[in-house]
Amino acid sequence: MRTFLKLTVRAVRCIPSRFYSGGRPPAPLGGRILTNPDDVFRHNMWDHVHWTDEEREIAQQKAEENSKHKIPVEEQPKYDRDANKYWDRFYGMHHGKFFRNRSWLFTEFPELLPPEVGGICSSEKSQDWCSSPPTCASFPGQHADFRILEVGCGAGNSVFPIINTIRGSKAFLYCCDFSSQAIELVQEHPDYDPALCHAFVRDICDTTSPFPFPPRSLDIILVVFVLSAIHPARAQGVVNSLAGCMKHGGIILFRDYGRYDLSQLRFKKGQCLSDNFYTRQDGTCVYFFTKDEVHNLFSNAGLEELQNLEDRRLQSSRHRGAVPCHENNGNTCHEDFSRMKEIVFVICQAIL
Secondary structure, eight states: OOOOOOOOOSOOTTOGGGOOSSSSOOTTTTOOOOOOGGGTTSOSEESSOOOOHHHHHHHHHHHHHHTSSBOOGGGTHHHHHTHHHHHHHHHHHHTTOSSOOOTTHHHHOGGGSOGGGTOSSOOOOOOTTOOSSSSOOOOTTTTOSEEEEEESOTTTTTHHHHHHHHTTSSEEEEEEESOHHHHHHHHHSTTOOTTTEEEEEOOTTOOSSOOSSOTTOEEEEEEESOGGGSOHHHHHHHHHHHHTTEEEEEEEEEEEEBTTOHHHHTOOTTOEEETTEEEOTTSOEEEOBOHHHHHHHHHTTTEEEEEEEEEEEEEEOOBTTBOOOOTTSSSOOOTTTEEEEEEEEEEEEEOO
């Protein structure tokens, strides 16, 4: 399995540490490799686990099997039309306790750090968004030198680690979700600070409504486990819209589910909407990407791909004293204690 895929040879000054001569990326991003099956319990996560041809074929068969009986066509529109209601219900039930704060955020995406607190991107004030009349209308974060947008912020599991990191810098964070319940949770959190962050309700599939900031004014856009919740037919329009928000040289940071993730293989018959697109029991939806699909989404939006990484992860934990097998020893792993996770990372730069 290839780890990093460099699709451009042009030097990108603001993120030199993202380019490698070959091989695996350094730890901790994708650097925990299981070489001895006896060590499987030393950590609860292993990166870049190789599948045999037989294992890949079994995964494909499972996905094909649970996709045979799709949800009737006449019932499918409600999952797209009422998506905000399903997510409102989700956050109303779980509040901010379902997901943990993303402690890995700055390790895997150091581009989020403002330059004055150790970030690896330079801050270049851009006034491209300020055309005639000569003075721009006021907007939240207008005096910031470094602007970040998180799309699909949920209850703030990325928001508050970012806020606590950018405090005292010249950075400003925007965050949006189309669940009003989620935005209420963010705004009611004791760490929420309107001087550093502006949270707002937004359906990113609505590509006509304006954002609370001018076009081409963002340095970073964070898109983590968001596009997978959107109907695949709408994904390209969403990425196109986000690309129009970025400064020249701005960066999109993407992370989402990969094809044949264990959660895809666990779906039952009758939960499939279309190929690799499913609905959960609570009505929320999820799509499972390939690297090529993600590459096309961002390239078609006029963005330059800087990194495209697929990480096959093995999650392991002791279960009633059982010892999980290594994935290559020919035995069958018990999914209660050994799980395969497929995650796709992409970093793209605006070159428009």
